[in-house]
Amino acid sequence: MAKSQLPILIGNLQRETKIYYYKSSGPGGQHKNKRETAVRLVHTPSGLRVVATEFRSQLQNKKLAFHRLKKRLLELTKRRKPRRPTQLPIAVKENILREKKIHSQVKKLRKKIVFEEE
Numbered sequence: 350m351a352k353s354q355l356p357i358l359i360g361n362l363q364r365e366t367k368i369y370y371y372k373s374s375g376p377g378g379q380h381k382n383k384r385e386t387a388v389r390l391v392h393t394p395s396g397l398r399v400v401a402t403e404f405r406s407q408l409q410n411k412k413l414a415f416h417r418l419k420k421r422l423l424e425l426t427k428r429r430k431p432r433r434p435t436q437l438p439i440a441v442k443e444n445i446l447r448e449k450k451i452h453s454q455v456k457k458l459r460k461k462i463v464f465e466e467e
Contacts, residue, residue, distance in 0.1 A: 362415065362422075367391045373402040381405075388414045397421055 373387035387402040388410040399421065401414035437445075 362392075362418065365392055365394055366415075366418065367393060368411070370407060375402070386410055390414045390418050392418060392422070395422065395425065397425075 367390070369389040369391070370385040371387050371389065372383075372385050373381055375381065384405075384407070386405055386407045387400065388407065390399045391397070392399075397418060399414050399418045401410040401417065403413065404410050
């Protein structure tokens with residue numbers, strides 16, 4: 350998505366999402382078991398799903414869910430910096446090779462010694 354589409358996307362956010370209310374589980378007792386306060390938003394164009402169950406109020410959970418959805422959409426539209434491959438300095442390469450050589454010598458010392466009989 351281009352950055353120019355972003356304001357339109359957030360403006361139409363409520364029209365582009367499906368809102369589901371349900372009873373959440375967990376601590377909270379009767380308030381959670383009786384009322385459908387949990388909110389799940391599904392953003393149909395992107396397929397993102399967001400859930401909010403923290404509050405007893407359906408309205409507060411709905412506001413929180415939309416806030417989370419906006420945040421996730423902004424993360425999706427953010428451009429990442431291209432990775433520039435770097436090379437190791439010569440001194441570092443020599444140090445790695447030196448350590449590998451020492452390690453191989455240690456492994457050679459672990460071999461069984463076989464005595465030849467005459």
